[in-house]
Amino acid sequence: MDKRTAILDAAERRARQGGYHGFSFRDVASDVGIKSASVHYHFPTKEDLGEALAERYIKNILAALGEADQLEPVAAFDRMADLFLKSHEIDDLMCLCGVFGAEAAILPDAVRIPVDRFFRELIAWLASSFGDVKEAELAVATLEGGLIISRAGKQGDFLRNLVKNWRSRYV
Amino acid sequence: MDKRTAILDAAERRARQGGYHGFSFRDVASDVGIKSASVHYHFPTKEDLGEALAERYIKNILAALGEADQLEPVAAFDRMADLFLKSHEIDDLMCLCGVFGAEAAILPDAVRIPVDRFFRELIAWLASSFGDVKEAELAVATLEGGLIISRAGKQGDFLRNLVKNWRSRYV
């Protein structure tokens, strides 16, 4: 596989576990099977790597969501919720922009700004199906917060129940 | 002021900006005006410090909330929401357990377990007023997620609007 992609994959996994300061060039290099200097070849600084991670993550999530304006509100919510549930229950990883967002105060702007955009895009996507921005904001916040709470309690069906409750009440 | 308390204050502030791996003994020592060795005197390991931070944070938040079972649902939600809003708009800090929760995968269990308890306590507190656990879970998740989203977009009234929307719809 393309080494640059392998680096991004490994870095994303590490970052989604420990955040921006929770992984190192050496961690990533070791995962990929190369030296840290070779990671610097592809991403000169950590800021570069973080920015690339955030940009790719946005692209992947939006691609996984597809088009929203044809979907019924329930279907749109389910599709987004499934991404969060998969992240939690299958990959056992945080949302990249969720961790980064929590560390926003010490994040380089080049990384923070894409993270900010991520949430705007999620909300816009959901709003285009809901026809209601405020409802979309509440949904995204709930999913992001629910993911964190669920992960704090190591083994957890918290998020799954939360999603179920949301569906049964508000959509 | 008591140095131990000053250490906890400085460490909490740093941790709520950058997470568990986003601050160092030297950072904290420098903030307090002592040497890092003196921080180790009070908290031998970082795990000890992190655990103390989480425990104190829980205690402080619960104290600020007071008793819930006498409160109307709207008043209870407002009181909790105000804590999140103050954290964001006045102190410009994350919720400690929010950042820590996002990093749960690389957090020592001695730190993660209190963080987990924090969310259970918040939910129980709100549920004792709501008379409904599921509604309380949704509210806490929304506040935590909303805080993150609001902080990612540096200058932000996102959380304030989110809280307003919640109140006008669901309480």
Place this chain on the structure above:
DNA sequence: TTTATTCAACCTATCGATAGGTAGGCATAT
């Protein structure tokens, strides 16, 4: 067709800075 050149993609080795952590000294207060 062979030779020379360039380039991407790694490597080894190292930098200064900083991480968490420790040992032992020196006051002050009990």
Place this chain on the structure above:
DNA sequence: ATATGCCTACCTATCGATAGGTTGAATAAA
């Protein structure tokens, strides 16, 4: 005199980052 609280001084490990060398494949020149 004993314990407390802080200090200087230091340790090992690792951080992000850089310098300079090696490789092999593509490209251009002979």
